[in-house]
Amino acid sequence: MEATYQKRSRVIFHVDCNSFFASCEIARDPSLKGKAVVVAGDPKERKGVVLAANYIAKQRFGIYTTMPLWEAKKRCPQLVVLKPDFHLYREISEKVFQFLATFTPVLERASIDEGYLDITDCYSLGSPLDIAEQIQKELLQMLHIPVSIGIAPNKFLAKMASNMKKPLGITVLRKRDVPKVLWPLPVQEMHGIGDKTAKKLNSIGIFTIGELAKAEKVTLQNLLGITGVRLKEWANGIDPRPVDPESGEKWKSIGSSTTLPRNVTEERILLEVLRDLAQSVSNRMKQKGVVSSTVQIMIRYSNFQTITRSKTWENPFQEAEEIFQRAVYLLKRHWNGNPVRLLGITAVDVFDKKEAVKQLDLFHFEEEAKKESLWNTIERLQQKFGNSIIQRGSELFRDKSGDNGKSL
Incomplete structure (x- = not known):
């Protein structure tokens, strides 16, 4: 990655807070550490729905977002159920982004719990891996918020990289890694493709990211319009979009x-x-x-x-x-x-x-x-x-x- 700095190509981070709503609740009440925690719309009702779950709830008990609360409790009788506190989540989000802004002003908020940083000109702070480790360590120490970080030459690859190891992962994804790492994956695992788009692609025989990368541009444009062309570029690791602080x-x-x-x-x-x-x-x-x-x-x-x-x-x-x-x-x-x-x-x-x-x-x-x-x-x-x-x-x-x- 140091060589990347020397060549002056872009170095983009995607920082993604892990199980953000649940992490905020645990940060407020450290006694919840080590417990299965969910945020639910109406914890007093059997018919409530899970809105967010921490990784213990997800990985140990198979609890997921939109699962009926009664089923989540059946899978984990000791489940800690909390009502959502959006004021808290936005307050902690603001602190996260204020901290990230100390590394570079080229920072784009993608949502309440994720953002992009362009650290191309931050070589004086160390290597990209050094910077990522510092961000991850200090957010955990200061705010008790775990994050995963993707490091790549563009926003799309950085986003894909941050999803590869959770929680507390740091993943480097280079353009040359795309055929080996991304192409075997099903298209629905690609950032920017939802269920409806995946079904449309499946209908014309495109099931993997690799097949999307090799598909005819005209075919994709007829099927999805300009979005199809953009998705083909992303599948080939191409994404010229800048990190936009004003977005x-x-x-x-x-x-x-x-x-x-x-x-x-x-x-x-x-x-x-x-x-x-x-x-x-x-x-x-x-x-x-x-x-x-x-x-x-x-x-x-x-x-x-x-x-x-x-x-x-x-x-x-x-x-x-x-x-x-x-x-x-x-x-x-x-x-x-x-x-x-x-x-x-x-x-x-x-x-x-x-x-x-x-x-x-x-x-x-x-x-x-x-x-x-x-x-x-x-x-x-x-x-x-x-x-x-x-x-x-x-x-x-x-x-x-x-x-x-x-x-x-």
């Missing part, structure tokens, strides 16, 4: 507002405007892969007086209907009835969808899955046939009765 700060909030053609006092019309704004915000959140727990509305009256009001809900959201319902709640609570000139909706403090762990019991978990399937179907129909292909009954009634409210 985690770019989408702190996502909003949409509109000035109305005339001053409006009819609640019905204001609700229609909110619905359109909610759809716009939802679409942009999905494009960025983020969710939020806080909705803010802005109301500007005809006299230009402007107010903003917000509320934070327990569970994160992304769907237009959820954003709309929350905005309606705020409008009904804070609109004083005076003529409105402008309306706006903003999803505040957005964060990566991967962080969105809902405190759901098993039945709500199933209900959410059904909703997501319905929303995805509606979205596909609207993309293919236009937004008007599916309308609420009230909208159809207004169209037939000649109500011109939709002209807004």
Whole structure:
């Protein structure tokens, strides 16, 4: 690796906190060390769902995320079950990244518990292995948080490397190692490929990362669009993306507002405007892969007086209907009835969808899955046939009765 420094090629770390939520709980209460620990949505209910598990729970008892809590307790009667404390997790996450920033300013937060560091210019601190060992040792001593670190010439390989040894692993993955180390693996084990994409690739005879690496570019593009081309590059160990320190700060909030053609006092019309704004915000959140727990509305009256009001809900959201319902709640609570000139909706403090762990019991978990399937179907129909292909009954009634409210 010292030779890598001398050649001045990139050296990228991917630092991944191991079983982060459970590790945070153990850091707060050291008496939990050596015990099987899970974080669950509703520990008092038999129908609760496991949201996170430490490695003792995973490796010794086979407990995994989304497992019904009653089954986890059956596998491990001594299981320690804790309610999630997202304030604690974000506080410790901030401390982790503050520490990592002491090594290099070229630091990118990928989520609450993982990030990339470009240490190409940090040769004065020692070899990459020395630096990785120092990071791992000091995070464990200071914050009691175990991390695995992948060392590679690019972000994709660093991410793959950090997954190879957990907990407390340090793995070096060079581009020349790709055919031997990565190509034999099934495609679903590759970063960036989920179950749906894996099934699509399987449908055309691609089952391993090696087969993906050798597949025809045109075939992949026809199947997956530009994503297929990018995945082929990654499978060959190619990833030119830089570590971007601003990437985690770019989408702190996502909003949409509109000035109305005339001053409006009819609640019905204001609700229609909110619905359109909610759809716009939802679409942009999905494009960025983020969710939020806080909705803010802005109301500007005809006299230009402007107010903003917000509320934070327990569970994160992304769907237009959820954003709309929350905005309606705020409008009904804070609109004083005076003529409105402008309306706006903003999803505040957005964060990566991967962080969105809902405190759901098993039945709500199933209900959410059904909703997501319905929303995805509606979205596909609207993309293919236009937004008007599916309308609420009230909208159809207004169209037939000649109500011109939709002209807004």
